[in-house]
Amino acid sequence: MKAWLLNDFGLDNLALGETGTPDPKAGELLVKVGAVSLNFRDKAIVDGFYEPHLVPKALIPVSDASGTVVAVGEGVNRFKVGDRVNSHLYSRWLDGEPGPDEPAYCFGMPLPGGLAEYMIIHEESAVRAPDNMSDEEASTLPIAALTAWFSLVDYGQIQPGQTVLVQGTGGVSIFAVQLATALGANVMVTSSSDANLEAVKKLGAVAGINYRTYPRWEEEVLKLTNGKGVDLLLDVAGGEGLNQSILATKAAGKIAQIGFLTGQSTTLSLMPLIFRQTTVRGIAVAPRSAFDRMNAFLNEHAIRPVIDQIYALEDARKAFEHLARGAFGKVVINVS
Numbered sequence: 038m039k040a041w042l043l044n045d046f047g048l049d050n051l052a053l054g055e056t057g058t059p060d061p062k063a064g065e066l067l068v069k070v071g072a073v074s075l076n077f078r079d080k081a082i083v084d085g086f087y088e089p090h091l092v093p094k095a096l097i098p099v100s101d102a103s104g105t106v107v108a109v110g111e112g113v114n115r116f117k118v119g120d121r122v123n124s125h126l127y128s129r130w131l132d133g134e135p136g137p138d139e140p141a142y143c144f145g146m147p148l149p150g151g152l153a154e155y156m157i158i159h160e161e162s163a164v165r166a167p168d169n170m171s172d173e174e175a176s177t178l179p180i181a182a183l184t185a186w187f188s189l190v191d192y193g194q195i196q197p198g199q200t201v202l203v204q205g206t207g208g209v210s211i212f213a214v215q216l217a218t219a220l221g222a223n224v225m226v227t228s229s230s231d232a233n234l235e236a237v238k239k240l241g242a243v244a245g246i247n248y249r250t251y252p253r254w255e256e257e258v259l260k261l262t263n264g265k266g267v268d269l270l271l272d273v274a275g276g277e278g279l280n281q282s283i284l285a286t287k288a289a290g291k292i293a294q295i296g297f298l299t300g301q302s303t304t305l306s307l308m309p310l311i312f313r314q315t316t317v318r319g320i321a322v323a324p325r326s327a328f329d330r331m332n333a334f335l336n337e338h339a340i341r342p343v344i345d346q347i348y349a350l351e352d353a354r355k356a357f358e359h360l361a362r363g364a365f366g367k368v369v370i371n372v373s
């Protein structure tokens with residue numbers, strides 16, 4: 038089969054080649070990949086700053102895929118040939134609390150990903166792709182949408198009328214705006230781009246703050262919330278900004294620590310954390326059960342993924358470059 042192989046770190050070392058088509062073993066599905074979508078994780082893996090010691094070489098990258106089952110291994114009964122499925126990043130985390138070693142079973146690293154004509158997905162970790170979505174649309178769901186959903190619903194327990202702050206206008210954040218709005222929350226967004234802030238308002242956001250114009254953006258959040266702070270903050274920026282996130286969140290409020298765009302470590306000021314009694318929870322996407330619940334909600338509320346651009350398989354490197362430049366919504370690669 039045709040596959041993109043990451044032979045060493047750096048986009049120059051990502052090459053389109055040929056490799057053997059895998060055989061589905063007992064319980065496994067062979068999926069003809071229709072489309073994949075890129076996440077910051079995929080770029081960080083290619084660039085060598087996402088757990089580089091765990092990256093096999095060569096690796097078929099990209100975790101998030103959608104496609105059609107073309108063969109099944111012995112004993113498969115959840116899916117049949119012809120069904121459309123999604124990959125689910127934490128392939129062994131099906132429900133409840135995560136086990137201690139979930140990252141060892143993630144697609145796109147260390148398991149082979151979807152940037153190839155075919156991929157293997159165990160029937161237990163596959164999720165039925167929404168009938169009303171194309172493969173391109175469905176491919177955007179496994180990380181970006183599901184992380185936003187888990188942060189807002191399973192962790193955040195967001196109720197109508199509550200306030201949510203979402204950082205930036207990348208993949209996770211745009212889904213968070215759409216989902217939180219559908220849940221009845223008042224969503225505020227920070228962005229480096231006034232044009233993107235206008236665009237997220239069309240998706241339901243009630244206020245936008247340019248974090249370049251207002252580097253002390255947490256003060257603007259307090260002004261917008263009568264000095265109180267938001268009920269839930271989705272932190273995708275990470276780094277030192279976590280201290281600002283704590284100040285922007287209400288007393289006894291919640292922060293979902295999702296990302297590390299500005300840094301993988303921080304110097305945390307403990308006194309604001311203690312006095313504000315903030316809960317900060319690390320988020321690592323979600324179990325498969327949450328994916329099924331999210332798909333029902335997306336269908337009920339007619340939420341469609343925002344796609345910035347779709348690339349051909351041969352142009353995968355251009356797609357990675359697009360993600361690095363910044364995208365409004367998801368960058369997708371059509372594989373079929």
Ligand SMILES: NC(=O)c1ccc[n+]([C@@H]2O[C@H](COP(=O)([O-])OP(=O)(O)OC[C@H]3O[C@@H](n4cnc5c(N)ncnc54)[C@H](OP(=O)(O)O)[C@@H]3O)[C@@H](O)[C@H]2O)c1
Nearest residue numbers: 077205206207208209228229274295296297298320321322
């Ligand atoms: N833990 C998990 O389960 C999980 C799941 C998904 C993603 N993540 C992580 O979350 C982060 C975002 O992922 P993604 O895939 O959504 O990324 P993405 O699509 O590449 O989005 C990046 C966007 O983040 C915004 N941004 C950059 N620096 C910022 C800052 N200092 N403050 C506020 N916004 C900033 C920018 O928005 P503007 O252009 O509007 O400024 C940029 O477009 C990454 O670190 C990723 O690894 C974690």
